[in-house]
Amino acid sequence: MPERLTRVAHLFARLPGVGEKTAQRFALFLATADEEVARDLGTELATLRDHVRPCDRCGNIAELAEGAQPDEPVRCAICRDERRDKALLCVVARVQDLLAIERSGVMRGKYFVLGRLLSPLDGISAEDLPLERLRRIVKDPEAPVSEVLVATPPSVDGEATALLVAREMASLGARVTRIASGVPHGGDLEFADQVTLGRAIEGRKSFG
């Protein structure tokens, strides 16, 4: 393979879930497909970060305003939305999770994206999470947060992260809640795993 194509494959391999073989396949495809395919993608990506960045406040994706100054703080559409309930803050692991919750249409508060979960196996500890930034938002005197809803996934790492966030928020006077875990809507009890069923029973609620 030409050296330039190997370089492209290496860059593709940085994408999540893309191994060496897949990266090589992408590179070969772009070297032989219609020229615009590579050029269009390249042009968009080269300037992507001049237009889209993480929100300085919550970590969600934010689109930069036309003619924004480089030192101007970046704010996402949700952080800028004045109709949103500032007293309710939903903590998620990834932007994808935020988008999924938004699609449900149930969350009317604001968000905070951790960007990662605690993961001892991958060497990710509490210091690697943006907890100081989260703390500043929760105790902001101009917009105090009364409830922190921790919506990390109900996995081992997600639960550990939820416990950590709950502990960190304890002294700040906000109520800390956790999303419910149980049998998913439309799910079959017969095929639910033991832990899910156990949680569904432990988390049972009274009628009415």
Added chain:
Amino acid sequence: MPERLTRVAHLFARLPGVGEKTAQRFALFLATADEEVARDLGTELATLRDHVRPCDRCGNIAELAEGAQPDEPVRCAICRDERRDKALLCVVARVQDLLAIERSGVMRGKYFVLGRLLSPLDGISAEDLPLERLRRIVKDPEAPVSEVLVATPPSVDGEATALLVAREMASLGARVTRIASGVPHGGDLEFADQVTLGRAIEGRKSFG
């Protein structure tokens, strides 16, 4: 999601095997990862096709010489290699297959990349294959091809394509051969499928 990110996701979805979800994941990753990740990939891709193109002769990947004229014919390293046997032409479906055969170190001839296989289900018929270009190479009076080795995969579409190529080459005076199909090296007979075993037996050879 910001419109620009949706656009990036759409462009990613053109890559082979990348669905909408994966494309969105790539876009979100690049919008939040280190800025260089998006910029480096974008810069390389935007100019990729100024440097790497399909060989006009065989369809293999070719690197353009520094300062090459736009109307200059593009030739890959294998087509330019004078030590290669011009009388032996190996016909493959994809550049990946060519690279795999090159790694075996056994093929000393030249190649021809079809780019695709016959596939009635996908609406790909004989007219969609570069058979005219193949014919011109085989009957080139300056470097006539004496053997056309058809190395399309031993699948339904691969076999149909091999038959078509054999029929097209029949009148040109070249011998047409097909790669052997059978139990792979290191493979276990117990776990070989029926068709593979059948071919291994039909294609049996005498000792010595």
